[in-house]
Amino acid sequence: MTGTTWDTIFGGDVGNVFKGQFGFVLARDYDATKPLTNFTPFDTLTGDWSTTLLTTDGFVGLGYFDENGLEFTPTLQTADTKAWQSRQKLLTDITEDSEAAMFTAIERTNLIEALETNLPFAAMSAMGTAGYQYTKPAVTVPIHRQIVFGSIYAAPEGISAWARIYSNAIMVKPDKLVMNAKTEAQGKLNFEALPDSLSGFAVRTLREGPGWRARGGTTGTPGTPTATAGAAGVATLAFTAPTTKNGPFTYKVYADASPTPVTTGNVAVGGTAANPVLTVSSQAAGSHTYKVQAVGSNLSASAMTPASNSVTVS
Template identity: 90%
Template sequence: MTGTTWDTLFGGDVGNVFKGQFGFCLARDYDPTKPLTNFSPFDTATGDWSSTLLTTDGFVGLGYFDENGLEFTPTLQTADTKAWQSRQKLLTDITEDSEAAMFTAIERTPYIEALETNLPFASMLAMGAAGYQYTKPRVTVPIHRQLIFGSIYASPQGISAWARIYSDAIMVKPDKLSMNPKTEAQGKLTLEAMPDSLSGFAVRTLREGPGWRARGGTTGTPGTPTAAAGSAGVATLTFTAPTTPNGPFTYKVCADASTTAITTGNVTVGGTTTNPILTVSSQTAGAHTYKVQAIGSNLSASAMTAASNSVTVT
């Protein structure tokens, strides 16, 4: 029997190392008319941060944090069921599963002061407003927010971005506020994620960016399709899917010498993952050949296949 060396077994890849080199936190007062069900802070085409976060989406930036950045603390507590007749646990149930985020803001802005005092952002005067003031409520109630935490790492393959969303969060622990000549006035805050019935989740984590997408690798070219005529105006294409690991794949189809893809509404995917069958409808009568392009889950597009056999569509 032939052995192998240790470095083929542990699966390490330096490209998967991530550091939170830079980052931010965006916040807005909770708005039940704006659930975050399918929300993403990223631009789907480029993988960069969405340009609407501070405009249409209504988030505000919380400014500079101290050099410790962001810290997320999960709490997982369990309860065991034991028996007299066994020295091993019979059952383990999870009794708490929560998470809190902590950061230390080093800018003294109305947004930080609103978080510290449990006041809505909308109740605060603007930065620099004459007669600026705010008053701690006589009866403090939690003010709910929606938060986006973001971090980036300049990886060798490009910028890799990480984001965590709290669909509903409250500030649960303000720290002391010191005014002295040695240290800037800091706002050390802990915010806890809460389940949001409208968004359908409490905590969501997303990864994006050119560096992240590059980790998926390039998309291999599918096998040359075999075309067959179907019912009137229909052709079917059978081929093998790419063997590269960045699936699942979507497919574009071009007819004859055209480089313009057939409308996706006229292409239906069937078959299996490894042997897809594309049904192409609304084809003009006559002889046609077809080429297929695969697009990976990281939006990496393959080369077009060679042209299929010629098929006569009725």
């Protein structure tokens, strides 16, 4: 028998290492008119952070934290069913599945003081306001927030970004506030994620950025399409899909020598994932050849295929 060496089955990849080198936390008072169902803090085209986070999205940044950054603590508790006739557990049920986030703010701002005291952000005066003050409520009730935690890592292939969203969170444990000459006044805060019926989730994690997309690799070129004329103004293209790992793929079709792809609405995808068939409609009558370009799930675009055989569209 022929064996193999450990490194062929190890499967490690240094490119998958991630460090939270820098980061931030954004928050806003819970807004039922802005559910986070399909929300992303990223620009879907570039993979960078969205420019609307601090404007139309209404989030505010919570400033500097101590060097420990962010800490997320999951809690998973179970209950076992046992029987007299067995020494092994028969069933295990999950009785709690929750998560809390903690950070220590080192800026003493109106936002941090609102979080510490369970006051709405809107109830706080602006920084630098003459006569600034805030009063602890006589009856404290939890103020619900929507929170975006963000972190980045300067990976060799580019910036890799990580984000976690709490669609409905409350501050559950403020720490002591210390005033002394040695250490800045810190605000250590713990937040618990709760389900949000409008958004449909409690915790969501997203990955983006050029470094992350590079993990998907480049997109291979599809096989040369075989064209067939169909009904009036219609041509079908059959080809093999790329074998690269960053599927599922979308496809662009280029007619003749045009550098502009056929309008997406005029291209219908059929066939199978391995052997797609594209139906191209609204084509001018006459002879045409077609090229196909694949776009991976990481938005990496392949080279165009060679031109198909020529077909005559009626």
